[in-house]
Amino acid sequence: xxxxxxxxxxxxxxxxxxxxxxxxxxxxxxxxxxxxxxxxxxxxxxxxxxxxxxxxxxxxxxxxxxxxxxxxxxxxxxxxxxxxxxxxxxxxxxxxxxxxxxxxxxxxxxxxxxxxxxxxxxxxxxxxxxxxxxxxxxxxxxxxxxxxxxxxxxxxxxxxxxxxxxxxxxxxxxxxx
Numbered sequence: 269x270x271x272x273x274x275x276x277x278x279x280x281x282x283x284x285x286x287x288x289x290x291x292x293x294x295x296x297x298x299x300x301x302x303x304x305x306x307x308x309x310x311x312x313x314x315x316x317x318x319x320x321x322x323x324x325x326x327x328x329x330x331x332x333x334x335x336x337x338x339x340x341x342x343x344x345x346x347x348x349x350x351x352x353x354x355x356x357x358x359x360x361x362x363x364x365x366x367x368x369x370x371x372x373x374x375x376x377x378x379x380x381x382x383x384x385x386x387x388x389x390x391x392x393x394x395x396x397x398x399x400x401x402x403x404x405x406x407x408x409x410x411x412x413x414x415x416x417x418x419x420x421x422x423x424x425x426x427x428x429x430x431x432x433x434x435x436x437x438x439x440x441x442x443x444x445x
Contacts, residue, residue, distance in 0.1 A: 279346060279351045280353070281304065281342055283302070283338065283356060284301065284335075284358075284410040285299070285300070285334070286299075286328070286361060286413065287328045287330060288300075291415070296316050296318075296319070297317040297330065298314060298413075299413075300314050300411065300414035301335040302410050302429065308430060308431035309430070312429075313338065313413065314414065317331070318330075324362070328360065328364075332365060332369075332389055332400070336389050336392055339358060355399040357398075357399050357400075358399065358400050359401055359408065359409075361402065361404065361405045361411075363402060407428070409425055409429050411425060412426070412429060
């Protein structure tokens with residue numbers, strides 16, 4: 269099945285960011301990023317993180333920061349073409365990262381080495397360019413880019429990635445052609 273892009277609709281980009289922690293031989297993590305537009309993926313990336321992180325929350329923060337670069341590219345492209353778009357929603361499945369991004373004052377010294385990444389993403393959210401929201405792990409499209417998945421998860425995420433499924437009551441339902 270192939271998803272058709274239809275003209276005249278509202279241009280609403282979304283991004284998904286995920287990480288796997290210490291999965292590479294040298295203990296680096298892996299970042300996965302998926303950008304969607306009109307319900308279909310227009311970009312998907314998977315790459316080794318450039319730094320070793322101490323835990324999964326740090327790996328997810330690095331992935332979020334990496335995703336911001338891809339989001340900015342997409343936003344600049346759409347704005348240059350004359351589209352009027354609001355904040356780009358960035359989905360994240362790690363609630364600790366979202367809490368960290370929303371905290372007024374960071375008190376934990378354990379993430380001090382991630383300040384540039386943290387403040388860059390936080391500034392973009394405060395300026396209204398991105399909006400970080402939680403997304404359940406079983407609906408996290410970027411999981412396809414970070415780890416091997418069981419058949420049902422792989423099938424459901426692939427259907428969502430290609431725009432051939434919808435989510436109804438937190439369940440992936442294949443759309444008919």
